[in-house]
Amino acid sequence: MNKATVSYFLQIFSEARCIQCGRCLEVCPVFLVTNAEELSPRAKAVLLQNMDFLARVQSSGSRLTNNVRALAGLCVGCGRCARVCPQQVNIPALLSKIKSLSPGWKDWFWERLIKYGFCVATQDWLEPVLSMFLSAGRKKYLTALRRPETARPWLKIKGRAPEAERVVVFPGCLGRFAWPHLQEKAEKLLKNLGYELLPTPDWACCGFTFKSAGLLEEEKRCQQINFSLWERLGRPKIVTFCATCEQGLLNSSFAEFQQHIVFFDNLLATAAWEIDTDIFQSDFRILWHKPCHAREHEFKLWQKKFEKAGVKLDLNKDYCCGLGGSLQIEARDLSRQVSDFFWLNLDINSKTHILSSCNGCVLQLRATRPEHVQVSHWLEIVKQEA
Ligand code: SF4
Ligand code: SF4
Structure with missing residues (x-):
């Protein structure tokens, strides 16, 4: 192992300053479904602190790669442990760094x-x-x-922006390539609210998936491309409708770029909500699924707006949907367990409609839901004004 790699490893180990308080156990979806201490964030932190085996196996590519895969495959990358840790141990970030050093990891991941x-x-x-x-x-x-489901739109959002700011939409990879109807709706809504909408450029990925996969060079390349595109547009506000993309963009190493990121619901704060109450037959339930990467106050804003329009919006039990990280790729059974736990503990009936603000969560929930449950990105239930 060369000197630079050794010092990089030492830096990673020194960031795992776990005092074994156990607070992360309460929030980790993997621990929640398995109840296995060895799969908990605490165990990962302890392992990282004592990872001299990494140094030993660095000379043997296959063993290191296998060990890294084993460790990385047991985390959904939700970041919940990092948010509660009194020592600021950031397990998904540390795993990402470790993965980035693993020989063969990149090829294996793409394959x-x-x-x-x-x-x-x-x-x-x-x-x-x-x-x-x-x-x-x-x-x-x-x-x-x-084939995204088509829900009948039942939410009208009306109002005018306090000032006609210049904005550009960042739809994320799913919003751009798989579900362009989301991007179209977002652009139309912003125009109707009086924002000066700039044409959406050929954005690169927000970088979040690359980062959690340990593909740090790719993440950096995306950040560079997005920064250049934003500069060429004259540095407008960047509006995203995906909670995870927002986190990815906020990881940008360009501070000025970061400062221009706005989440969609902040622009809707002054608008009025009108809901078609005729869709609310008896037993109709709307649940909000809070993405792991969403900001804390997001649900409260939506709840308040729905309440003002006379409709109750419930939060699900704040469980992870099971998408994310390498869990889907490496430990599919574990991923399925997290997803099954989510659905088992959800209070749903045959008329439940789940809304969310993360493109990835919507994909995961749609792919795993019971047939009678409807899942939509909130933009899909917004009525399109002419
Ligand atoms: S919350 Fe942080 S310090 Fe406490 S056990 Fe988990 S990783 Fe260690
Ligand atoms: S990022 Fe999420 S799944 Fe991974 S260790 Fe932390 S809480 Fe558990």
């Missing part, structure tokens, strides 16, 4: 992504080909990607 059809599923001609090779569970993801 898996392609195998499961995540990155090519938007190509029309590939759907029938992929369908022949995917398991029934994976096909559901492909269907959710390729």
Whole structure:
């Protein structure tokens, strides 16, 4: 191992300053469904602190790669542990750094992504080909990607922006390639609210997925591309409708870029909500699914707006939906366990409609939901004004 790598490892180990308080155990979805201490964030922190085995196996590529895969595959990357840790131990960030150093990790990860059809599923001609090779569970993801459900829109958002600011939409990869109707709706809504809308450029990925996958060079490349595009547009406000993309963009190493990121609901704060109450027959329930990466106050804003329009909006039990991190790729059974736990503990009936603000959560919930439950991104229930 060369000196630079050794010092990089030492830096990672020194960031895992775990005092074993156990606070992260209460929030970790993997620990919640398995009750296995060895899969908990605390165990990962302790392991990282004592990872001299990494140094030993660095000379043996395959062993290191296997160890890294094993560790990385047991985290959903939700970041809940980091938010409660009194020592600021950030397990997903540390795992990401470790993965980035693993020989062969990058090739292995891309191979898996392609195998499961995540990155090519938007190509029309590939759907029938992929369908022949995917398991029934994976096909559901492909269907959710390729054929989004169409809910009847029942929310009208009206108002004028306090000032006609220049804005540009960041739709995220799903919003751009798989579900362009979300991008169209977002742009129309902003125009109707009086914002000066700039044309959406060829954004690169927000970088979040690359970061959690340990592909840090790719993340950096995306940040650079997005920064250049934003500069060329004259530095407008960047509006995103995906909670996870917002986090990805906020990780940008360009401070000025970061300062111009606005989440969509902040622009809607002064607008009025009008809801078609005729859709609310008896037993109709609307649940808000809070994405792991959403800001704390997001649900409160939505709840307040719905209440003003005379409709109760409930929060689900704040469980992780099971998408994210490498769990889907490496430990699919564990991912399924997290997802099953989510649905088992949700108070749903045959007329439940789940709304969310993360493109990835919407995909995951649609691919795993019981048939009678409807799942939408909130933009899909917004009525389109002419
Ligand atoms: S919350 Fe932080 S300090 Fe406490 S056990 Fe978890 S990782 Fe360790
Ligand atoms: S990021 Fe989420 S899944 Fe991973 S260890 Fe932390 S709480 Fe558990």
